[in-house]
Amino acid sequence: MTDSDFRWLTDEEQRVWRTFMQAYRDFNAHLDRQLRRDSGMPVAYYEILVMLSEAPGRALRMGELAEKVSSSRSRLSHAVTALEKSGYVSRCAADGDRRGQVATLTETGYATLVAAAPGHVTEVRTHLFDLLTPEQLKALGDIAESMGAKMRGVCEVERAQDDEGCADDGC
C-alpha cells in the first residue's frame, strides 16, 4: 500500500477528534479531582462502588466487576485492595469455585457512595448534560451505542490477554 492509499482522518474528522479528546480528558480529570478532593477517592474507585451498589446483594464476582468497569482483573484487584483498606469493600471466596472471588460493598462503602453521589452528579450535569440540546443528547447516546457494540467483543479478548500477561510485567 502506498502512503496515498492510506485513509488518514479528513480535516473535519481530525478537528473533531482533537477537540473531543481534549474536552473529554479535561472533563475526566475534573471529575477525578472533585471526587479525590471531596470524597477521598479517584473516579475509578467511585465507579467500582456504583457497580457494586447496583448488583444483587451489592456483590459481584471480580470477573463481572472487571467487565463492568472495563478493567483488567489485575488492575481491578489493586483497586479493590485499596477499597478494602478503606473499609468500603470486602472480598471473599466465591461459593463452589476455588479460584473465584466476590467483592461486596460494605455499609460504610454504601454510605460513602451515597454521600459522594450528589457532588459527582452535579459536575457531570454542569459540564456535560446541561450543555446538550435534546438532539445532541440523542446523538451522543447513538454514537456511544455504536462504539460500544463495536468494542464489546474486542475488549473481552484483550482483557483476557492483559490478565495472562500480568504475571510477566508486574501489573
Add this chain to the structure above:
Amino acid sequence: MTDSDFRWLTDEEQRVWRTFMQAYRDFNAHLDRQLRRDSGMPVAYYEILVMLSEAPGRALRMGELAEKVSSSRSRLSHAVTALEKSGYVSRCAADGDRRGQVATLTETGYATLVAAAPGHVTEVRTHLFDLLTPEQLKALGDIAESMGAKMRGVCEVERAQDDEGCADDGC
C-alpha cells in the same frame, strides 16, 4: 435543600452516560493496548509526541505541553523522563528563564511517531469515525466544543493547584 430538590440525571441521561462511559473506556483501553503492543508506548506518550511534532521547531515549553495534553506538570515530567530514556525527546533549559524547560522531539522520536501513526489512525477510524453518520460527526464536534469551552478555565486553575500539591503527595 431536600433530596427531592436535587437534580439527579434523568433516566435517559443516565442511560446515555453509562453507555458513553463504558464505550469510551473500552475504546481508550483498546487504543492504549494497540500502541503498547505495536509501538511500545502508551497512548498518553503518543499524544505527547504528536503535540511536539506539530509545534514550531518540534519543541514546546513544558507548561504549554502540559496544557495541550491536559496533564499536570508533574505527571508530564514523569512521562517526558521516560520518553528521554527512549531517546524520543530531549529536554533543556528555556532561554532567558532559569526555571523553564523546553521539550524537543528528536529525529528518532519523529521517526517512531511516523511509524506508529497509521496503526493508531486505523483504530480510531475503525472504532469511531467509520461508525458515524455526517450528522453524528457534526453533533460530536459541537458537543466537544461546548464541553471544551466550559472546561478550559476550570482546568487551568485545577492543573496549577495539582502542581502546587505535588510536593506533598509524591506524584
